[in-house]
Amino acid sequence: MILRLVWASLRQRSGRSALLLGGYALGVGVTIVLLSVGQAMVDQARDRALLGGGDLIVLPEGIDLETLRTGGASSMYFAVEQAPLLYREVLAGTRFDDRIAAAAPWIDDELLYLEADTGLVPISAGATLPDLATDLGAAPQLVAGSWEDVDADRSWRGPSTAELYRSIDGLHHPRGAAAQDTTWAEWHYFNVLLPDSGWLYLTYMVGGDVPDGRWWGRMLATRVAPEPEPETVYSVTIGPEDVAFAEGDPDLAIGQSSVTVQPDGSYRLRARVPVDAGATSRDLAQLTVDLTVSERTRRYLPPVEIGGSGFVSGYTVPLLDARATGSVCEGGRCHRLEDARTYHDHNWGTWSRVTWDWGQARAGRYSVLYGGVAQANEGAEATPGGRFLYLADEHGFAGVFAIRDLTIRWPGPEGRGTPAAIAIHADNGPDSLALAVTVGHTRVTPIPIAPDGPNALFYQMRGRLELSGRLFGTEVQESGDGFFETWTRGR
Secondary structure, three states, rough: HHHHHHHHHHOHHHHHHHHHHHHHHHHHHHHHHHHHHHHHHHHHOOOOHHOOOOOOOOOOOOOOOOHHHHHHHHOOOOOOOOHHHHHHHHOOOOOOOOOOOOOOOOOEEEEEEEOEEEEEEEEEEEEEEEHHHHHOOOOOOOOOOOOOOHHHHHHHHHOOOHHHHHOOEOOOOOOOEEEEEEEEEEEEEEEEEOOOOOOOEEEEEEEEEEHOOOEEEEEEEEEEEEOOOOOOEEEEEOOOOHEEEEOOOEEEOOEEEEEOOOOOOOOEEEEEEEOOOEEEEEEEEEEEEEEEEEEEEOOOOEEEOOOOOOEEEEEEEEEEHHHHHHHEOOOOOEEEEEEEEEEEEEEEEEEOOEHHHHHHHOOEEEEEEEEEEEEEEEOOOOOEEEEEEEEEOOEEEEEEEEEEEEEEEOOOOHOOOOEEEEEEEEEEEEEEEEEEEEEEEEEEEEEOOOOOOEEEEEEEEEEEEEEEEEEOEEEEEEEEEEEEEEEEOOO
């Protein structure tokens, strides 16, 4: 009966029946195509070889994974910030060596243009490190020739000590508007604990007539002795004819003083600095330093830009945990150092009306570093740059946190006196840390931070630190000591 009705309908309404059958066929065809595409995307998502061969893929924040996979325009020119640190300290470091067997950097589907006789020819190209790709099981099948790491590849994945420090500690020439800013300055800073419980601040600084390309040098040193002995300040300014450095190289010579990275990666520090004109003791007429500073453990902060709008501020800490061996002489009185605790950082930028909060400490198994800069604008509140807290341990890089609150407690009303305590709260996702500093020794220096403005007060402090909070889902409670700096406007 049903077949008779169907055939009758086809005979009497053949056009309508054909349209109906065509519609059904089109719908079924579209469904089959969509299912096929969806299955292909699922298969691609499961295919490790399509995106480097790994189980875990690290991408720039905010990138569209589907666009990256299909090679769209938004997949071009992206980079993972601090990729060498991420690779060396996290993916290929000791922290996860029981879970990560191999890791490799990967550039996929970059659009390039090859110049040919017929004009520019668009091509797609990718890159990785050959030995790492082989370890990852994602090496391409060679048609001809060889494919293996070159020296630059080996230096990137596992630099020698000297290669590492030369790559992160190089000096700079200002660019853009900063090249016309006479407040540009750059310095190597070393902090050395001395065997009698005192310490030495040592600064190798260059700046001066930057627009004219004439670099002046200044050596600054402060010897802080155990109380009640007074501190001694040494300083000298050196003309351009006796200042030598090269962009991208950490080596610096200022008169008879110098910083030199040795072939084994240690730093050789030499300094001959006369006592400051205002010093009361003439027995200590000159500071003479001859030290070799080397890493105790490889804990470092790579170069970062922490400035804000309108000013440049760069910072790196090559040596968070180092030791110094050699001699420090004041006049005829010398100290012999063996494995003295030492810290080294490096700053560069423009410094008109710029102040900062900074601290570095050793708290149990952790090296703690925090910092932030600000620029005081005319008639306005200070404009802050980046403010962060950085943590390192025996595995190297342990975490970076955004500082949400930094509070300084003063003993007197309206911020009078010297700082008594510092409190910091920082977080990163579910992890959070609190730092509580009890200030001991304080050194106060009036410093002009603008040619036409009042002096600011610069505080250099030493104190005890309590570190508490949550890191990697585990409670942290450590204590130690360190050095801290802050500023206030002159009063």
